[in-house]
Amino acid sequence: MTSSSSAPRRVAVAGASGRMGRMLIEAIQASDGCVLAGALDQPGNPAVGTDAAAFLGRASGVVITADLREGLKDADVLIDFTRPEGTLAHMAVCAELGVQMVIGTTGFSDAQKAQIEAAAQKVGIVFAPNMSVGVNVTLKLLQMAAQALRTGYDIEIIEAHHKHKVDAPSGTALKMGEVIAEAQGTRLADRAVYERYGHTGERKADTIGFATVRGGDIVGDHTVLFAGTGERVEISHKSSSRAGYAQGSLRAVGFLATQRAGLFDMFDVLNLK
Ligand SMILES: NC(=O)C1=CN([C@@H]2O[C@H](COP(=O)(O)OP(=O)(O)OC[C@H]3O[C@@H](n4cnc5c(N)ncnc54)[C@H](OP(=O)(O)O)[C@@H]3O)[C@@H](O)[C@H]2O)C=CC1
Numbered sequence: 047m048t049s050s051s052s053a054p055r056r057v058a059v060a061g062a063s064g065r066m067g068r069m070l071i072e073a074i075q076a077s078d079g080c081v082l083a084g085a086l087d088q089p090g091n092p093a094v095g096t097d098a099a100a101f102l103g104r105a106s107g108v109v110i111t112a113d114l115r116e117g118l119k120d121a122d123v124l125i126d127f128t129r130p131e132g133t134l135a136h137m138a139v140c141a142e143l144g145v146q147m148v149i150g151t152t153g154f155s156d157a158q159k160a161q162i163e164a165a166a167q168k169v170g171i172v173f174a175p176n177m178s179v180g181v182n183v184t185l186k187l188l189q190m191a192a193q194a195l196r197t198g199y200d201i202e203i204i205e206a207h208h209k210h211k212v213d214a215p216s217g218t219a220l221k222m223g224e225v226i227a228e229a230q231g232t233r234l235a236d237r238a239v240y241e242r243y244g245h246t247g248e249r250k251a252d253t254i255g256f257a258t259v260r261g262g263d264i265v266g267d268h269t270v271l272f273a274g275t276g277e278r279v280e281i282s283h284k285s286s287s288r289a290g291y292a293q294g295s296l297r298a299v300g301f302l303a304t305q306r307a308g309l310f311d312m313f314d315v316l317n318l319k
């Protein structure tokens with residue numbers, strides 16, 4: 047379904063009882079530009095059948111459902127922070143119903159990303175591994191640093207997240223690697239080193255190394271190290287709350303009001319291209 051761009055956007059949330067789902071529902075409830083129009087969780091999830099805002103101690107009037115068509119019937123846009131297989135199942139129904147999507151899920155294979163690209167020919171989709179304004183500005187800084195530090199600097203990307211995270215390296219770390227490799231006229235696939243153990247030999251020139259830390263309730267830290275001779279440059283971003291991801295997602299919802307179809311990222315939303 048669609049509505050005029052000046053009316054509040056009717057937003058459904060997938061993974062409604064998850065860490066991001068709850069943060070999004072809270073942000074939508076507090077927003078002037080969006081109304082909560084649906085909430086999804088998968089069959090067997092204990093939140094199904096409960097009010098989507100019950101965790102806030104109040105009622106939204108929207109009941110979490112596992113029935114995709116029921117959850118999407120009143121929505122202009124679905125915000126999806128779940129798992130790749132869940133997002134793709136939701137996307138098939140969104141494409142059929144003409145519901146736009148903001149996809150924050152990470153951990154997709156290249157083949158799965160191609161499916162998202164195909165669906166975006168039918169409905170507008172914003173797809174980004176990190177919705178925060180700060181991270182996307184950091185990506186721009188990395189483009190500049192990668193061009194200026196093309197030779198003589200070894201590049202390592204270090205990320206830390208909470209103990210519940212299931213994919214590694216984070217989608218953001220991979221995006222940082224892609225942005226850097228592209229800014230240097232190369233492909234990340236030709237340069238990435240994801241593991242080191244045992245007798246690794248000396249570091250190979252031009253590689254981009256990744257290191258992953260998992261523990262406790264770390265929301266999301268990313269550092270890119272450019273290690274030269276006699277100096278190091280470190281560009282870091284640290285999230286101390288998930289609120290920034292939710293606010294960025296709502297900006298993406300607003301951006302999609304002006305788009306019919308196509309695949310976009312947060313550089314499009316934030317006008318950083
Ligand atoms: N782009 C960005 O800015 C950000 C991206 N993320 C990404 O968002 C995703 C979710 O993160 P987070 O909220 O921490 O995760 P959670 O595990 O807290 O929440 C995931 C939610 O999705 C549901 N879910 C899991 N599998 C499926 C499925 N196959 N079909 C439908 N629903 C499913 C879960 O239900 P159940 O409990 O029943 O499994 C749960 O409600 C991750 O990929 C993460 O990397 C996170 C933060 C920011």
Ligand SMILES: O=C(O)C1=N[C@H](C(=O)O)C[C@H](O)C1
Pocket residue numbers: 152175176207211215216217218219265266267
């Ligand atoms: O799982 C998370 O929590 C996060 N996932 C995203 C990622 O994989 O980059 C974004 C953020 O870092 C939090």
